[in-house]
Amino acid sequence: MNQSLTDAEVQTLDVHWRAANYLAVGQIYLLDNPLLREPLRAEHVKPRLLGHWGTSPGLNLVHTHLNRLIRARDLDAICIWGPGHGGPAVLANSWLEGSYSAAYPDITRDEEGMRKLFRQFSFPGGVPSHVAPETPGSIHEGGELGYSLAHAYGAAFDNPGLLVACVIGDGEAETGPLAGSWHANKFLDPVHDGAVLPILHLNGYKIANPTVLSRIPEDELDQLLRGYGHEPIHVTGDDPVAVHRAMAAAMDQAVDRITAAQRAAREEGAVERPRWPMIVLRTPKGWTGPDKVDGLQVEGTWRAHQVPLDGIHTNPEHLAQLEAWLRSYRPEELFDESGRPRAEVLVHVPEGERRLGANPHANGGLLLRELPVRELERFAVPVDKPGATMHEPTRILGELLEQVMADTAGRRDFRLVGPDETASNRLQAVYQATGKAWQAQVLPVDENLARDGRVVEVLSEHLCQGWLEGYLLTGRHGLFSCYEAFVHIVDSMVNQHIKWLRTTRQIPWRAPIASLNYLLTSHVWRQDHNGFSHQDPGFVDHVLNKSPEVVRVYLPPDANTLLSVGEHVLRSRDYVNVVVAGKQPCFDWLSLDQARVHCARGAGIWEWAGTEDGSRDPDVVLACAGDVPTMEVMAAAQLLRELLPQLAVRVINVVDLARLMPADEHPHGMKDKEFDSLFTPDKPVIFAYHGYPWLIHRLAYRRTNHDQLHVRGYKESGTTTTPFDMVVRNDLDRYRLVMDVIDRVPGLSVRAAGVRQQMADVRARHHDWIRAHGTDLPEVADWTWNG
Template sequence: MTSTAPNPGPLSAEELDLFNKWWHAANYLSIGQIYLLRNALLREPLKLEHIKKRLLGHWGTTPGLNFIWLHLNRIIRAQGQDILFVAGPGHGAPGLIASTWMEGTYTEYFPDVTQDEEGMTRLFRQFSFPGGIPSHAAATTPGSIHEGGELGYSLSHAYGAVFDHPDLVVACVVGDGEAETGPLATSWHSNKFLDPKTDGAVLPILHLNGYKIANPTVLARIPKHELRDFLKGCGYEPIFVEGHDPAPMHQAMAKAMDEAFARITAIQTAARNGKDDTQRPTWPMIVLRSPKGWTCPKTVDGLRTEGFWRAHQVPVDHMEKPGHLAILEEWMKSYKPEELFDENGSLKEEIAALTPPAEKRMSASPYANGGALLRPLRLPDFRAHAVAITAPGKTEAESTRVLGDWLKDVMAANLDKRNFRVLAPDENNSNRLNAVLDVTNRAWNAETEPYDDHLAKDGHVMEILSEHTCQGWLEGYLLTGRHGFLSCYEAFIHIIDSMVNQHAKWLKTSRETDWRRPIASLNYLLTSHVWRQDHNGFSHQDPGFLNHMVNKKAETVRIYLPPDANTLLCVADHCLRSRDRINVIVAGKQPELQWLSMDDALTHCQQGIGMWEWASNDKGSEPDVVIASAGDVPTLEALAAVSLLNQYLPDVKIRFVNVVDLMTLQTPEQHPHGLPDETFDALFTPDKPVIFAFHGYPALVHQLIYKRKNAANFHVHGFREEGTTTTPFDMTVRNHLDRFHLVANVIRRVPRLASKAAYTHQAVRDKLAEHERYVCEYGEDMPEIRNWTWPQ
């Protein structure tokens, strides 16, 4: 490695020497994690038996991350700034782990990994090794809130972390490969939602090392002026740090950090002193251009390595090949470990002195263990918003509007704590949560017009037409110790499937990590759902997010299908009180019949599933059939089917069962909310037909109940991937979820009705034909459908 005389800059010659040593130590420890099982300090000649059999990990981004971490530590030591480090290139975990070990934090969290040669050996061995830790940043990585697999989400996580944390700066490293993703491209605009008075700041650090796994990166291959213009157009003032030679690079980065943090301080000071209240600030960012795999061998087997995609993962592989062992040994020794670590294998004191004070270490930041900062929400009594029910199925209400009235109270009760936000991808009012805007505004720090509606810098409703960005903001907000609620059109929540995957994995791992404290749950309200699409068509009709979520770990996922407003209120209150969960609530926003009083709703939701006696006629006898429902529209159609059966076939004994908590259908061995077999059989019987009206895809119910004794007798009606822009009732008819198809299936499944119910069967067939003619002529549902109520 070459070095030149340092350019004039913030670092003295002595500091420059120590900075190089700290960086070399971090690089050495990073390489050791990828390669070594033993002989950690190379005190004997390197042999094949010292090398791991499977070489796993990513070197290419790691030296750049080590470089950035070191320079952030300088700012912390000089200014006492609270900084959280988000590594967008999460596969650079060897560097993050090396830094946390050098700072002593890793040993505090994992006492067996001591700060000596023995501990260094454990540090190396565990990396990407059975029984050890993954090759990417994870919940087991001290100081991290960002899972290494979350490519494209780093910047939205960073902004979510600083909302309502005015003292925090998040240094967010954006990899140039990551910068090519859609989620990252949108999240640059998060600065238009940041209030410098009440929020913290994000310092994006775009790390251009030129290559992805096997190809150049776009932002590294466009002219510098074009890149600058792009970043300036996103609202940033880029500071460029470019080069290869460490000494001038250290000086340039130190200068860039000083400039960036001075600018952040100036922006916040002006805002907090009542100045600069009209213009959105231009925030600083740093563009670091350094070689891929910086400081690794320039070539291996005559092929370019440093500064090329071959350095992305393991620059020197196939260690049995002639010369490779020597290349690795020479590479590691180039850092001069004898000058970095003492005889015990501990980091030398003068290098360790670059570590910030214990309470300011990024590796031990309380913001990175948000559960430790979490305080319960003040939750007003939701019962005050109960819809008055004098009799089932007589009163109409918009369930999500009722929920919105309660969320307004939640927002008002917590505004002074600044720890609750409501998010939606441009759909808050469409989802009938308008009432929250009575107590807060939409967050907005871009241009405004006099006629704009509820826009303000300090608003706590977050709307951007990007599901990715909303999800990322919310995750960052939750992971740093706050609470939130995200509503979305049901069909488009799929856009964040991969993001919620990673959050679910994070929650699983964090539960298994002793020092991680529980965080507030990730709460979804899915509305504008498959069965009610007044303005939209087939593209907006997809309930499949439920299928996606049930495959996550049972201790993490909860799915709720409240049939009316009072049950929705009960469920929402429960979800906001929960921890370490992903709660999915599906509820319609259109006017719909209401079924349960608040007292009945409380009882029903506490159990998650139950018989509705008022809709059943089998008390004191065995039912001929069980009619079950899960979801608001399925419940309406199932109850309408019951009323038709009571009218046409009054001697049929019917038991009506409603499911609010979908996971009760599983066994207790499969899910903590699963019903015991005896309870399940008491509800659904061991052997009678069950006609199940379900909100989603029918196969999902079969998947959940396959272990139950009566599983073969379940006949599920749900979404059959039939849709268009049509009337509400026609959507159910097209998918055989309507009352008439349900009645026909009862006749088909109850053997004694085969001939007795022939005229009833003909009657429902006639009604289906009449329905088709009517909607095609008038463009709305028949009056008897539109005006139907539960008969008393």
């Protein structure tokens, strides 16, 4: 549908673009006098000037032309704004199209509303300077760079009617996550997925330096992008009329190619991977702004990045330049006497939900459907007696996920993502319901690859995270399975998502979305062949530092508790859930009914595991969180039962770590009385924890008996060794726990000195045994619970 613009169409595009530019500048600078009805004075200008002008004209250009495209073709489209600090541009366009006033009725589309729009920008009690959750039409937190293209592909997966435009700043293009994201087109199914239109915006500079992609020869850049599998369309210039014509032609050409590729796959059965179009847009940084300031070149340089004129209150020349700059857009031609956008400004603006700021895909909770999760009874393992059988918890969860995949086959709104670890993490049952998404070459030796697959694996945690975030934010469900040690790669990304979720809870027009669910396995205690490089349980610490109303951490100790936790997190909304569970065989402690009760409680006494008889307080509490710590505590409890039968031992298992926090610090936290009744106010507590010990101290530091709390956990001692040696190295083993009990129960150190020496001797014998035999001691390797 390539077509040339008429002069009238160019004019209406330019009018809209000028209006958006005027509004962007106004947000950065103006406190009052929004339409310049009187000469600009210093008191009309904000005392603190914040914001980013340099990228805004380019973003306004893209928004203007997307409007034309959407309206002319009745497209269902959203846009991801990678240069997120170009917030003034996206806010300006949202106000012009009316979606901003729909979300915020007090910011009306008139002079008073414009004044409020300007005043609130980067102002106390107002809105951030970047594209944020408060911005209608946004699914992308613009405060950090690198994630836009991954988010765009995540939004397009399983959205066959959606076009996702994605503006990528040339500074952002230098980041590692963005560089990896170019490969996402090898996973995009032209039949079942929507399309992504990357728009690489080269304006030449970052904050203070040139950008790499803007300085390499154009033919080299073209070859690079073609090597990634794209067909670039180049738009270059600084003459508005010429750029409008070129940009319109580029967008028409791109959508024509997208439509042809989808038609070939959907109607003609084409199986070759399309070479998807993209646009390379080169415009000056700070285009249409001040050419020079104080004799220095600004437009087209790094000096235009933020606030080109920053001496308004001290330099009358700057004030005069600002007024001339604002009047250059001829606001009287753009807005009527009441301050409303004139009709010719809105010629190409779509209507209703076709507006970029009003598309429901950018408010994904509006489209979210309940995830079908079958009754857990069909997947649960039978447990007639605690510790009598063993299963691989994640393999059992994999059977549940297989059923979820099967039950969402028609609606296609659930995906499993991970960095090449689905089978390694024992979740391969899902391949019975769907394959692994793959659009590149397939060889006879390959298994489970499928063009329409909904398991997405790529060896980039960044890309997995970005895909899943984009998928969730547009109203679908998913799970991210990852080796525990390497999920740290997305530390910064999960920060931004947590902040997004926390902010959206305060925005009434944002509907809740499905939770971001992590399954962390191949964990620190069972990395026998990979060793120290694969041993790091600190992601939990990182997450629990964040907003308590958003984050949840679960450490189910066996298969049935993992099923119960899995069902809960898959059904939840607006959380980041971290589930840490083992993939190696571990003991089955609880039946499904018991697991449900225990997981709902979050932390509880396992009466059958201790030696309390109800006639007196316990002498000591053995607490645990995590599958391996639970086994070691159970083994320690059994040793105490045999060797010190007079000792009253209470065993507590913690599934929900936030239960350890005070009730006023986390919604799941316990009140002090509840905590004291569980852990006692004055008895020694020996706590075996999955991760770094100081986290438990930090969570419980305000508790009455914190001084009696002694935590064992991972203390950065790892290597390629036997499973039991890992716990011995970190003093988490059963023998060390028994020694801790003896050391901390008053009077026991003398009476039980022989038992303590016996425990130390076993630890020494273990050291020699594994070096002679390469396996754990028989009494460890063959241990079973006989309580």
